[in-house]
Amino acid sequence: xxxxxxSKKQEIVVEPxxxxxxxxxxxxxxxxxxxxxxxxxxxxNKETSLYLQNExxxxxxxxxVLSDAYIDLGHESIGDKIQLKDSSYYVSxxxxxxxxxxxxxxxxxxxxxxxxxxxxxxQIEDVQHKVLFxxxxxxxxxVYVFPSDSDPRIGILFQNQILYIPTxxxxxxxxxxxxxxxxxxxxxxxxxxxxxxxxxxxxxADTNYVEVxxxxxxxxxxxxxxxxxxxxxxxLYFMERRAQVPSESVVITIxxxxxxVHTYAYPILKKxxxxxxxxxxxxxxxxxxxxxxxxxxxxxxxLQSHSFDMHRGGCSGIGHGGLLQCVDYEAGVQxxxxxxxxxxxxxxxxxxxxxxxxxxxQIIKDDGALLAFTTxxxxxxxxxxxxxxxxxxxxxxxGLEFFLKSIRE
Numbered sequence: 001x002x003x004x005x006x007s008k009k010q011e012i013v014v015e016p017x018x019x020x021x022x023x024x025x026x027x028x029x030x031x032x033x034x035x036x037x038x039x040x041x042x043x044x045n046k047e048t049s050l051y052l053q054n055e056x057x058x059x060x061x062x063x064x065v066l067s068d069a070y071i072d073l074g075h076e077s078i079g080d081k082i083q084l085k086d087s088s089y090y091v092s093x094x095x096x097x098x099x100x101x102x103x104x105x106x107x108x109x110x111x112x113x114x115x116x117x118x119x120x121x122x123q124i125e126d127v128q129h130k131v132l133f134x135x136x137x138x139x140x141x142x143v144y145v146f147p148s149d150s151d152p153r154i155g156i157l158f159q160n161q162i163l164y165i166p167t168x169x170x171x172x173x174x175x176x177x178x179x180x181x182x183x184x185x186x187x188x189x190x191x192x193x194x195x196x197x198x199x200x201x202x203x204x205a206d207t208n209y210v211e212v213x214x215x216x217x218x219x220x221x222x223x224x225x226x227x228x229x230x231x232x233x234x235x236l237y238f239m240e241r242r243a244q245v246p247s248e249s250v251v252i253t254i255x256x257x258x259x260x261v262h263t264y265a266y267p268i269l270k271k272x273x274x275x276x277x278x279x280x281x282x283x284x285x286x287x288x289x290x291x292x293x294x295x296x297x298x299x300x301x302x303l304q305s306h307s308f309d310m311h312r313g314g315c316s317g318i319g320h321g322g323l324l325q326c327v328d329y330e331a332g333v334q335x336x337x338x339x340x341x342x343x344x345x346x347x348x349x350x351x352x353x354x355x356x357x358x359x360x361x362q363i364i365k366d367d368g369a370l371l372a373f374t375t376x377x378x379x380x381x382x383x384x385x386x387x388x389x390x391x392x393x394x395x396x397x398x399g400l401e402f403f404l405k406s407i408r409e
Contacts, residue, residue: 034073034075034077034082034093036098037073037082037096037098038073038075039102040098040099040100040101040102041070041071041072041098041099041101041102041103042070042071042072042073042096042097042098042099043068043069043070043071043096043097043098043099043101044065044066044067044068044069044071044091044095044096045067045095045096045097046067046095047064047065047066047067048064048065048091048092048095048096049061049063049064049065049091049092050062050063050064050065050089050090050091050133050135051081051089051090051091052088052089052090052137053078053088053090059078059079059081059090062089062135062136062137063133063134063135063136063137064133064134065091065095065132065133066131066132066133066134069132069133070099070101071084071085071091071096071159072084072085072086072105072159072160073085073096074086074087077090077093078090080092080093080094081093082096084159085159086159086160087158087159101298102298102299103297103298103299103300104273104299104300105159105160105161106160106161106231106273106275106300107144107157107160107161107162107234108228108229108230108231108234108245108246108249109144109145109155109162109234109237109243109244109245110144110243110244110245110246111142111143111144111157112142112143112144112146112243112244114142114143114176115140115141115142115143115174116140116141116143116154116165116170116171116174116176117138117139117140117170117171117173117174118135118138118139118140118141118165118169118170118171119138119169119170119171120136120137120138121134121135121136121169122134122135122139122165122166122169122170123135123165123166123169124156124158124163124164124165125153125163125164125165125166126163126164127162127164127233128345129164132163138171141154141156141157141165142156142157143155143156143176144156144157144162144243145162145164145237145242145243146176146241146242146243147167147176147242148240148242151164152166152167152168153165153166153167154167154170154176155237155242155243162233181238181241181242181243181244181382182244182247183241183381183382183383184381185238185245185247185249185381185382186379186380186381187230187235187238187245187249187250187251187379187380187381188250188251188379188380188391188392188406188407189235189250189251189253189373189379189380189389189390189391189392190250190251190252190253190391190392190394190407191253191254191255191373191375191391191392191393191394192210192215192252192253192254192255192265192394193208193209193254193255193256193258194208194209194210194256194258194260195209195210195211195212195215195258195260195261195263195264195265196209196210196211196212196260196264197211197212197264198211198213204396204397206396207395207396207397207398208396209396210394210396211396211397212264212265212268214396214397215264215265215268216268216271217400218394218400218403219268219269219272219274220272221400221403221404222250222272222274223272223274225248226246226248227248227249227250227407228245228246228248228249228250229249229250229251229252229274229275229276230245230249230250230251230275231275231277231302232251232277232302232304232347232348232371235251235371235380236347236370236371236386238382239371239380239382239384239386241382250407251277251380252269252274252275252276252277253276253277253278253279253350253373253391254276254277254278254279255279255306255350256279256280256281256306256311257278257279257280257281257284257285257293257306259292261278261296262292262293262295262296266295266296266299266301269299269300269301270299270300273300274300275300275301275302276300276301276302277301277302277303277304277348278293278296278301278302278303278304279304279305279306279348279350279373280293280303280304280305280306280339280342280343281306281307281308281309281311281352282305282306282307282308282338282339282342282343283307283308283309283338283339284311285342289303289342289344302348303343303344303346304343304346304347304348304349304350305336305339305340305342305343305346305348305349305350305369306339306349306350306352307324307335307336307339307349307351307352308335308336308338308339308342309335310322310323310324310327310332310335310352311352311353312352313353314326314327315355321353321355322351322352322353322354322355322356322360323352324351324352324355324356324359324360324363324364325355325356325357325359325360326359327363329359329362329363332359332360332363333363333366333367336349336363336364336367336369337367340367340368340369347368347369347370347371348369348370348371348372348373349364349369349371349372349373349387350372350373351372351373351374351375353375354373354374354375354376355374356372356374356387356388361387361388364387365387369387370386371386371387371389372386372387372388372389373389373390373391374388374389374390374391375391375393376388376390376391377390377391377392377393378390378391378392379392392406392407394406
């Protein structure tokens with residue numbers, strides 16, 4: 001048998017006759033050099049076979065990975081097969097390539113005290129219902145997300161991300177009992193706007209500006225106290241009573257998409273490996289997603305909607321002036337849809353100026369918003385309206401003690 005190499009500089013020799021199994025004993029000097037695929041996102045360039053070691057330590061085909069699926073590769077290989085990271089499965093190296101992306105899979109949801117067993121054939125899908133894997137043998141998985149009427153799938157942990165198995169692919173004997181989710185938990189959703197650096201002569205314009213060293217002190221303190229920064233999808237599942245999150249959970253949101261976010265906040269978020277959400281005023285951005293926003297998204301910063309062009313006044317006689325509250329319904333729907341499309345599948349809305357009424361809620365709900373935030377002060381709990389959630393405003397210059405108090409009380 002001739003062993004092919006990961007290195008693109010070396011010639012790949014194709015066997016004239018397929019061999020059904022790959023022997024595990026491989027000379028050390030014949031090991032593949034696949035280092036160029038480590039710590040990056042690999043993409044499957046065509047539908048490819050999925051392999052698993054049998055009792056004889058031979059690789060057998062047990063399913064498929066569908067084309068254009070993103071996967072993380074480990075450092076172990078057998079012949080011309082390379083192992084998926086955090087998994088027992090292998091794929092052919094010739095069927096994967098560097099996607100030039102590097103987004104990391106992060107999961108903060110807690111394992112629920114239930115398991116399910118699959119049928120002999122089952123599928124694993126992403127959140128958008130795209131099929132990633134088709135597998136031809138029974139497996140047992142821990143449950144992380146309960147199914148719902150609107151999404152009859154079970155969330156599992158696969159390659160350190162939540163992926164989904166349709167309930168129709170689960171053995172009938174795997175009875176799911178809706179586990180009680182901690183309904184007493186109140187989660188602070190932190191609200192930032194702008195950042196500045198005193199060391200280069202910049203000054204605070206108002207209390208919406210947080211100095212860069214102050215921001216780092218806040219994140220360092222969160223990390224020291226074992227807080228996790230939830231994604232919006234994780235918060236949604238908690239609010240829907242479908243998943244459990246750690247008691248020390250916060251959400252970081254940043255309104256408007258000011259350039260200071262990329263300059264000052266992004267490097268610190270990246271340093272501490274924390275998630276955040278930027279609410280973009282999409283009509284104020286470049287026509288196509290800028291490199292700065294794309295780069296931040298790769299490093300765990302979500303892009304969600306602060307409207308497309310509704311961040312202006314125009315309403316009168318209704319208490320507050322946010323335009324979404326009185327705009328023509330069709331115009332509001334179009335604006336919301338454009339913003340969600342710009343955010344590449346957005347599902348979270350931040351009301352301009354925090355102004356909201358039933359008309360505004362109906363517009364964003366009809367366009368697919370699942371969560372929406374105001375500027376009203378308070379923490380998020382499961383008894384609140386998902387389309388009118390409060391936040392905790394972070395006031396620049398108020399000091400670390402005030403910051404911790406606003407989170408804990």
